[in-house]
Amino acid sequence: MGIFAKIQRHFAQKHLTDPHYQFLFDEHAYPNEYVSFDCETTSLDVKEAEIISIGAVKIRGNQIMTSESFYVLVKPEGMMEARNVTIHGLRPKDLSHGLPIEQALQQFLAFVGGRPVVGYFLEYDVAMVNKFMKPMLGIHLPNRQIEVSALYYQQEMRQKYYDMVVDLRMASMINKLKIPDLPRHDALNDAINVAMMFLALQGQSQHK
Template identity: 35%
Template structure:
């Protein structure tokens, strides 16, 4: 649930976005959603370093791939072996990336005040907010949508006690969505966007 702006401004520690991104706090009245995915140096939202970031816009039942954001970060972060085995982003693979500050700025300009959607979106939200807070002094005020929660609601509407496979692959399989380049940021956002479309506009 997104707090009303007047209430948020009364909370202790509230810090508004700088002028460049002040519009992020405005209510969104359009029909677009931005699907986001981050790949990090380790699977820890407090310590994982951002290595790649992707985002696509979903408008109605269409993924706007031509305007997708897909950036790799030029990071010297030591990468946990388990993380490397998942996303294959070694240090040498990141040499031609952009700075973390540039990646975050590109993301903020891209997403605007639109709702943000993802699979395990709380992890991505925590990673992004950590960087945005350090660089610009605020946190994302956008509305967030968790795909797996949409999935659970759609299934349990008819069979409340059904056992569900809530893994990424489980949702993709049940929704008949292709898993595209799993554990690349862009591949994951495309698959997640297809899940979102299937759940919002079922055939």
């Protein structure tokens, strides 16, 4: 971890408003473990969007622990955009018994612990978590973040000329990595897809 990241984590730890969540800073408690996660939301605008589902799965060593997966539906406070319903398939009535976002995040954070988080275009998902986490705990998600599209890009560029274009669409990455493609736009399936990509990229880098 770089010095800037360490400073950020130290700053966050000092501003944590609920000491119960100190476990978020203990990465060493989970050696060689990660959590892949994904959020489905009511829109792609972070300022307006609400989280409607969170899916996550633990990665331990070179195994995806599907038996230790996490999935929760969240009841949004506002209206969902109709065009988004066609993407994730979650209708208002599907979410009528969902958890309040605070309760959903409490469960999600307990599942993640201090493990690094892995994702595909993770910046958006983390921004959505931060949007609701900051009012709850006074901090943003402090966990180390690993972006699979960045890992994939770095690996591809080692094999290409500097001016080549790298296709970072999830479907293209999955096809190139030769891994199964679970139905997408489901938070848990997307989290498992990302976990498979992460392990495939790790495996390829170890054989170079």
